[in-house]
Amino acid sequence: MSELETAAHPEQLCRVAIDPLSRVEGHGKVTLLADRNHHIRQARLHIVEFRGFEKFIQGRPYWEVPVAVQRLCGICPVSHNLAAAKAVDQLIGVEQLPPAAEKIRRLMHYGQTLQSHAVHFFHLASPDFLFDFDNPVAQRNIGGVMADYPDIARQGVRLRKYGQEVIRITAGKRVHGTGTVPGGVNKALTLRERNYLLTDLELMTQWGRNILKLMKKAYEASPGYFTRFAAIQSNYLSLVRADGALDLYHGGLRVKNDQGDLLFDHLDYRRYSQVIREQVKSWSYMKFPFINSLGPEKGWYRVGPLARINNCDFIPTPVAEEERREFMALNNGQPIHATLAYHWARMIELLYATEAIRELLLDPDIFGDELVTRGEMTREGIGVIEAPRGTLFHHYRIDEDGLIEKANLIVSTTNNNQAMNESIRQVAENYLDGKELTEPLLNQIEVAVRAYDPCLSCATHALGQMPLIVELVEEESGAMMDCLVRDADGKVRESFVEF
Amino acid sequence: MSGEPSFTLDGQQIPFQEGQTVMQAALEAGVYIPHLCFNPEFTPHGSCRVCLVKVNNRMQAACTTPAAGGQTVQSETEELREIRRGILQMLFVEGNHVCPACEKSGACQLQAVAYYVGMLAPHFKHFYPRRPVDASHPDAVIDFNRCIMCELCVRASRDVDGKNIFAVEGRGIQAHLVVNTPSGQLGATGFSLHDKAAQVCPTGSILTKHRGYDIPIGQRLYDRKPINVVGDVAQLPDSQGGRRHD
Ligand code: SF4
Numbered sequence: 215m216s217e218l219e220t221a222a223h224p225e226q227l228c229r230v231a232i233d234p235l236s237r238v239e240g241h242g243k244v245t246l247l248a249d250r251n252h253h254i255r256q257a258r259l260h261i262v263e264f265r266g267f268e269k270f271i272q273g274r275p276y277w278e279v280p281v282a283v284q285r286l287c288g289i290c291p292v293s294h295n296l297a298a299a300k301a302v303d304q305l306i307g308v309e310q311l312p313p314a315a316e317k318i319r320r321l322m323h324y325g326q327t328l329q330s331h332a333v334h335f336f337h338l339a340s341p342d343f344l345f346d347f348d349n350p351v352a353q354r355n356i357g358g359v360m361a362d363y364p365d366i367a368r369q370g371v372r373l374r375k376y377g378q379e380v381i382r383i384t385a386g387k388r389v390h391g392t393g394t395v396p397g398g399v400n401k402a403l404t405l406r407e408r409n410y411l412l413t414d415l416e417l418m419t420q421w422g423r424n425i426l427k428l429m430k431k432a433y434e435a436s437p438g439y440f441t442r443f444a445a446i447q448s449n450y451l452s453l454v455r456a457d458g459a460l461d462l463y464h465g466g467l468r469v470k471n472d473q474g475d476l477l478f479d480h481l482d483y484r485r486y487s488q489v490i491r492e493q494v495k496s497w498s499y500m501k502f503p504f505i506n507s508l509g510p511e512k513g514w515y516r517v518g519p520l521a522r523i524n525n526c527d528f529i530p531t532p533v534a535e536e537e538r539r540e541f542m543a544l545n546n547g548q549p550i551h552a553t554l555a556y557h558w559a560r561m562i563e564l565l566y567a568t569e570a571i572r573e574l575l576l577d578p579d580i581f582g583d584e585l586v587t588r589g590e591m592t593r594e595g596i597g598v599i600e601a602p603r604g605t606l607f608h609h610y611r612i613d614e615d616g617l618i619e620k621a622n623l624i625v626s627t628t629n630n631n632q633a634m635n636e637s638i639r640q641v642a643e644n645y646l647d648g649k650e651l652t653e654p655l656l657n658q659i660e661v662a663v664r665a666y667d668p669c670l671s672c673a674t675h676a677l678g679q680m681p682l683i684v685e686l687v688e689e690e691s692g693a694m695m696d697c698l699v700r701d702a703d704g705k706v707r708e709s710f711v712e713f
Numbered sequence: 714m715s716g717e718p719s720f721t722l723d724g725q726q727i728p729f730q731e732g733q734t735v736m737q738a739a740l741e742a743g744v745y746i747p748h749l750c751f752n753p754e755f756t757p758h759g760s761c762r763v764c765l766v767k768v769n770n771r772m773q774a775a776c777t778t779p780a781a782g783g784q785t786v787q788s789e790t791e792e793l794r795e796i797r798r799g800i801l802q803m804l805f806v807e808g809n810h811v812c813p814a815c816e817k818s819g820a821c822q823l824q825a826v827a828y829y830v831g832m833l834a835p836h837f838k839h840f841y842p843r844r845p846v847d848a849s850h851p852d853a854v855i856d857f858n859r860c861i862m863c864e865l866c867v868r869a870s871r872d873v874d875g876k877n878i879f880a881v882e883g884r885g886i887q888a889h890l891v892v893n894t895p896s897g898q899l900g901a902t903g904f905s906l907h908d909k910a911a912q913v914c915p916t917g918s919i920l921t922k923h924r925g926y927d928i929p930i931g932q933r934l935y936d937r938k939p940i941n942v943v944g945d946v947a948q949l950p951d952s953q954g955g956r957r958h959d
């Protein structure tokens with residue numbers, strides 16, 4: 215771990231806080247501890263994670279959980295729904311869903327992936343690529359993209375809508391649907407619904423390719439920046455299919471180290487608690503998961519699109535596979551560590567989602583009428599899924615009456631917790647150390663965090679206009695030395711308000 | 714005057730038979746008056762007050778007021794709708810009615826009546842009571858969070874099933890539904906899903922275990938048509954999302 219995490223004499227340091235991070239869903243805060251010469255010695259991302267759910271669900275009937283758990287997150291409710299549904303399948307003793315049920319759930323999941331990736335890239339992240347850091351903040355948001363790249367912005371909106379339609383048709387509603395039931399789903403697709411979803415699909419794949427072209431252009435424009443920005447060496451964790459293919463719905467756990475060596479592979483995720491531990495740190499509400507055998511220092515890992523593309527042997531659809539090969543060639547097939555590569559990997563997945571949806575829509579199984587199955591009740595269920603932001607663990611234990619006794623969730627953003635801190639530290643080290651704090655520099659920290667697409671308190675979409683406060687506090691005396699405020703309208707002002 | 718006696722309801726002539734209430738006569742004539750604790754198969758209870766109407770300009774519960782020749786009854790007035798909305802809003806904050814997470818959503822009489830009277834938000838401060846779920850019975854579960862104290866299960870178990878499984882304990886705001894056993898657990902009773910008491914609950918309080926959200930959104934009882942057209946959950950068969958096991 216970098217030596218920056220805990221400074222030797224924190225009492226002599228100034229504190230710089232960026233709060234909240236703009237364009238990150240929810241609310242976050244970055245503390246940079248600087249010494250008197252403005253040297254950044256410590257960097258910490260504070261996240262208020264919503265942990266209330268585990269308590270809230272206690273004493274509730276297990277069959278209610280997949281629908282109730284969707285309230286955890288307004289951004290990827292389907293992922294929580296499906297992870298919980300997979301756990302509930304185990305509770306009722308179901309190992310294998312009927313083909314129709316599994317395929318409809320997959321369809322739902324790929325719809326969610328498409329929708330979530332589209333929102334992240336087009337609404338939140340594309341300004342990071344399309345505009346220079348010197349551009350005014352007021353332009354570096356979706357409004358700016360709309361004005362300068364109207365086609366891209368429109369395609370983003372349509373891709374998102376398409377993903378939402380897939381969700382609506384499979385789950386019944388665009389948010390908080392009820393499509394999954396214990397051991398299956400409650401509805402198959404009709405021919406009409408299938409044909410409706412097929413109508414625009416070619417176009418979606420085409421747009422996915424176009425985005426990747428744009429991505430590659432952005433890369434070629436400054437490969438050095440792209441490769442080095444907030445780059446960190448890490449382990450990677452994801453699910454992979456039994457044959458090593460990328461699979462977002464189901465598979466075994468695979469972990470590669472930074473050299474690309476397999477640490478373990480095809481591990482039954484029901485054994486996750488034997489290989490993953492969570493560390494608690496006094497300064498953060500969010501836990502820090504790590505690979506048990508490596509320990510907390512070396513065992514932290516990254517999840518999400520970059521981890522999945524680094525980890526899988528191939529993508530089972532042709533167009534996305536072509537893109538994967540091109541991407542992996544950047545580092546001769548070795549894992550790619552560039553944090554900005556998350557965006558690229560995410561768009562490969564968006565493309566893959568369009569192809570996967572197509573395959574599923576053309577599969578006659580989705581019209582099947584065997585939608586539910588049941589087995590012998592058990593007391594423990596663990597569901598794991600590759601949510602848009604990364605591996606998501608849902609673990610439930612029920613009492614003999616079927617009420618939830620205990621729940622444990624490891625959400626994607628928690629899995630990336632240590633990695634986000636490492637990336638911020640890296641940015642702080644390379645870009646902020648020894649300089650006066652300026653708005654573009656602070657933006658770079660946000661850009662680093664945003665690459666991971668964290669869902670902080672999982673609440674709102676802050677589309678680039680969130681207020682931002684930067685304080686420079688001398689920790690020893692608590693005196694405010696400087697304070698920079700970015701208001702909701704994007705205007706930046708100096709403030710000397712006493713705190 | 715000869716022939717059948719009648720009264721007017723919102724200007725419409727409603728014929729009735731001797732001994733009928735305003736509610737019974739109206740429903741028989743196909744005119745809906747919103748209600749929750751009323752079920753035509755049971756002696757009227759008059760407790761929820763959702764059926765409040767004006768009879769000759771006096772506020773009365775339609776379900777307990779005997780019909781009389783020449784009465785003038787008003788039901789669908791803005792004044793009455795306002796009062797009904799208020800009652801519904803109170804019911805929603807008194808318990809924990811989390812519609813998005815409730816499997817009865819879309820086939821819940823409480824929710825359907827709330828829509829019918831135009832209640833869109835709870836308005837009052839939530840009580841957030843802490844009430845446990847009783848899942849001790851092998852086939853059924855009672856979620857007391859959703860109970861509105863209509864006492865239909867009490868009446869059904871006592872009067873039809875002859876089991877007397879449910880009762881109300883406490884007074885006023887403290888009143889709550891209990892299971893009539895020393896342990897207070899449904900599992901310790903002879904309750905069965907075939908009991909009448911299992912088929913009358915207007916909310917998601919008494920449920921079949923392990924089912925979940927088995928009816929897709931769009932096909933649930935009140936997804937397409939409102940309750941005044943569809944009718945009460947207790948009167949409709951299970952296969953249509955109602956509660957009746959025929
Ligand atoms: S459990 Fe249902 S039927 Fe019984 S009193 Fe409560 S709401 Fe009425």
Ligand code: FES
Binds near residue numbers: 749751759774
């Ligand atoms: S229905 Fe008349 S008082 Fe409840």
